[in-house]
């Protein structure tokens with residue numbers, strides 16, 4: 001069970017797909033884990049429950065940080081929860097595993113919301129505002145044998161993520177996929193996305209994937 005302050009992203013299919021991948025993929029269980037864009041802290045708590053001794057969670061939202069701290073305490077997990085923009089709060093640190101379920105929904109405009117619930121999902125017109133930054137920043141916080149597990153929709157360019165991570169020197173593959181029905185946000189954006197050619201006019205589901213990027217040791 002997870003507590004959730006109003007306005008914080010409730011764990012949903014993408015969270016659980018990533019949580020399952022976290023449990024299935026080999027990673028240094030005794031190593032350091034970073035949960036980027038932690039929300040309720042669901043993935044940080046899961047990593048700690050799987051045995052990770054050292055877990056750090058980051059979110060830009062004050063409410064999410066408070067929620068994660070409450071969940072860490074409730075689950076009796078010693079998780080360090082930091083407020084900030086992506087990897088900025090851990091500059092200079094290195095992690096064995098980075099997990100992230102960032103905002104990736106294509107939006108009406110490129111400007112990212114500075115506050116409010118939509119900050120948890122809106123990611124610019126192509127859905128890549130956070131994904132591109134994560135692809136660029138994460139290699140700098142991974143140890144030489146480190147792994148990234150990143151969730152996103154196929155609507156926001158899996159191939160681009162693949163190419164960007166490979167350009168950063170990572171070995172990349174897709175380790176999990178699930179097709180899910182559109183939720184309220186995508187349902188409301190169907191016409192806009194169809195007019196841009198991102199989805200078919202009658203489309204009502206999207207595929208979520210978990211991308212793994214591994215540093216060459």
Ligand SMILES: C[S@@+](CC[C@H](N)C(=O)[O-])C[C@H]1O[C@@H](n2cnc3c(N)ncnc32)[C@H](O)[C@@H]1O
Pocket residue numbers: 009010011012014015036037038039040041042043058059060061064084085086100101102103119120121130
């Ligand atoms: C899709 S939610 C995922 C939450 C949680 N990881 C999960 O899977 O349930 C994305 C989260 O990213 C956070 N976020 C948005 N922009 C961010 C940024 N620049 N730096 C850190 N966190 C950010 C939001 O506040 C939100 O909690």
